[in-house]
Amino acid sequence: MVVPVVCVAVTFIAIVDGAITTVALPSIARQFQLTTAALDGVVVVYPVCLAMAIPASAWLVERFGAKRVLLVALAGFLGSSVLCGAAADLGQLVVYRAMQGMSAGVLFPASAALLFSTFNSSDQVRISRHMIIPQQIAPAAAPILGGLLVDHLSWRWVFYVNVPVGLPALLFGLVFLAEQRGRRPGRFDLPGLLLSAAAMAGLMFGISEGPNRGWSSVSVLASLSVGTALLAAAVLVELRTTEPLLKLRLFADRLFRDTNLINLVGLVPMLGAMYLGPLFLQQGLGRTALESGTSTFPEAFGVLLTVQIAGVLYVRVGPRIIIGCGMAGVGAVLLLLATCDAHTSLWTFRVYMFLFGIAMGGVFMPTTVASIARIGRQDLAQASTLNTVVRQTGGALAPAAVTTALVLSTPAAAAEAPPVAAYQHAYLVLAAIAAVTSVFAFLLPDGPARAAARGTTAASGPVQAERRAGAHH
Incomplete structure (x- = not known):
């Protein structure tokens, strides 16, 4: 049960972090003497960078093994969480939040790959009955937890709280997770990464900002149009590549x-x-x-x-x-x-x-x-x-x-x-x-x-x- 324990912890902190930040925005705005609307980048940069990192995760898992990739991504996530909590201004917070998103973009596929490769289908059904618990509790508990932390400590603890949960999972995984050998997946598909990451970033920005800025705004229309064009180019490139970063043939x-x-x-x-x-x-x-x-x-x-x-x-x-x-x-x-x-x-x-x-x-x-x-x-x-x-x-x-x-x-x-x-x-x-x-x-x-x-x-x-x-x- 080592793999489910680590994956449950990883899933919980990643989902909570994606949902808890919104609660802290008014407090962050007051400290940095900004309006809440000015903090839009803190929220949007997370899903955008997460989407950009996802395409490279499969190659990393194949090359270095799911255990290494998962634990390195978790360490990066925890480190960037500490940096977010210690941010001195809005610019630093956005940069560190981007690092969080990129780490999460590798965490989700790596943890899923570790589960899928360890258990067969009948075992996956049994394990999923337990894995669903953090997936449901995390988004429901995030606003309540965030409110308590902001009211009784400070907004910085919205990010620091990841460490008490994630650090034990990291140490537990280092000691007990079985080592998994990577394989040589072929030459790294750089064109596929650039096209798919840019496409995902453009589409995610447009979808996330469309309701706020209006679907007819220039920035939303431009990001959706460019993202769609890049996605079409990425599909063509990946289907013609022998060892694609995204195996769309599946x-x-x-x-x-x-x-x-x-x-x-x-x-x-x-x-x-x-x-x-x-x-x-x-x-x-x-x-x-x-x-x-x-x-x-x-x-x-x-x-x-x-x-x-x-x-x-x-x-x-x-x-x-x-x-x-x-x-x-x-x-x-x-x-x-x-x-x-x-x-x-x-x-x-x-x-x-x-x-x-x-x-x-x-x-x-x-x-x-x-x-x-x-x-x-x-x-x-x-x-x-x-x-x-x-x-x-x-x-x-x-x-x-x-x-x-x-x-x-x-x-x-x-x-x-x-x-x-x-x-x-x-x-x-x-x-x-x-x-x-x-x-x-x-x-x-x-x-x-x-x-x-x-x-x-x-x-x-x-x-x-x-x-x-x-x-x-």
């Missing part, structure tokens, strides 16, 4: 392609609703931040409950039915949330969020495990990297879709305070996306995934044998 496998497409589109209504809930409660209904936090938190309990059940059902019925029903449930609960108004009690909203979590729990684990069911051991690092790219993109699209729906549903005279009807319309848009994704999920060809979970070799032959051999290292 998308030729229908199971891998379809599960990633479900993740890309399906994350929009799921994460979009998580982003929309606090806005609706605080801005639409005038509830306090504490009431908002306690009303959205039940979602985490719903996810934790369903994941345990899905882990048992996965081997018996396969991922297709679980994912399809999960996405259908997401759409149904979003329709319920669209009926909420000023007369809806907080307890009713909490029940809806609990049901929403139950539905979401049927999507997260099955899509991840099924995506690599047919992937050979030699391509696991590449598959993990592509999975991370897709999830990060879907995560960035979610708030952008919500904000756009709110803007389009809000009269110009009420632009500063969207009416309740605008939030209801946004929930309906998300429900429609979930419904379409559900239909697509029910068409998922999950035969190989079921066979892999049962430990049979009919689906992928030597792939499962390689995984079982890897689990003994």
Whole structure:
């Protein structure tokens, strides 16, 4: 259980750090004598640099081994966290925050590659039932933890807090993680890195800033246009390269392609609703931040409950039915949330969020495990990297879709305070996306995934044998 322990700690601090900074922005602005809007770079630079670092992670894992890459990235993340906490001005904070993002961009794929290469499909289902805990608790706990640290210590502890959690994980991994030999993955694909990193940075900036600056602003349009052009060039280069940095040929496998497409589109209504809930409660209904936090938190309990059940059902019925029903449930609960108004009690909203979590729990684990069911051991690092790219993109699209729906549903005279009807319309848009994704999920060809979970070799032959051999290292 050494690998899951390290990966749980890594996942927890990386997710918390991505969500906790927003809470500290007003305090940072006061100390540096700036407006909160002037600190936009502190927030945006993290996902942009994270996206830029992801493409190189697979090559690094293949060349140096998952253990080395994971621990070096974790050390870099902790070091940059300390530097962020000690920053003397805004410029330093943005630079150190960029270093944090680049470290996180390697952490996520490296930890996933370590899990995938250590455990076979049936074990991954079991492990995922535990891995989902930090993934759900972290974003829910981040605002509460951040508020306590800022109120009772200072904003600097929002960054320092990573050390008490990450340092023991680093030392534990150094001592107990088995050494993994790297291989020679071929010459480093520099053109692929430059094109893909620049494309991801441009797209992530445009998607993140579109809701704030407006989709018609010059900077957003330019970044999206340049990012799209660079992405197209990157795809052409990577498909023609013998040893590409991003092995896009893996998308030729229908199971891998379809599960990633479900993740890309399906994350929009799921994460979009998580982003929309606090806005609706605080801005639409005038509830306090504490009431908002306690009303959205039940979602985490719903996810934790369903994941345990899905882990048992996965081997018996396969991922297709679980994912399809999960996405259908997401759409149904979003329709319920669209009926909420000023007369809806907080307890009713909490029940809806609990049901929403139950539905979401049927999507997260099955899509991840099924995506690599047919992937050979030699391509696991590449598959993990592509999975991370897709999830990060879907995560960035979610708030952008919500904000756009709110803007389009809000009269110009009420632009500063969207009416309740605008939030209801946004929930309906998300429900429609979930419904379409559900239909697509029910068409998922999950035969190989079921066979892999049962430990049979009919689906992928030597792939499962390689995984079982890897689990003994």
